[in-house]
């Protein structure tokens with residue numbers, strides 16, 4: 001009885017640096033020479049399924065209804081384990097990852 005109340009300082013959660021996954025669309029998709037539908041290697045190699053492939057109908061192009069325009073988007077970047085398999089497998093070096 002009569003003991004001092006102990007207060008414990010909560011530790012600040014460590015700030016994880018965010019993973020930035022960039023696709024060079026001048027190489028793959030859109031104006032690039034690679035149609036991602038013919039490749040798909042990054043999609044297949046990524047275990048947590050970070051990437052999605054989609055038509056670019058909603059993007060601002062000269063002809064937004066051109067069915068030939070598709071792109072890869074790193075939609076779920078927070079799931080990335082930084083294994084770099086996508087960077088290694090991309091035949092065009094179109095993917096870069098930073099954190």
Ligand code: SF4
Pocket residue numbers: 021045046047048049050051079080081082083084085086087097
């Ligand atoms: S580094 Fe690994 S987990 Fe991250 S997007 Fe590339 S393949 Fe997926």
Ligand code: SF4
Pocket residue numbers: 023028029034035036037039040041042043072089090091092093094095
């Ligand atoms: S692996 Fe590279 S070239 Fe192939 S779809 Fe992915 S980003 Fe494009």
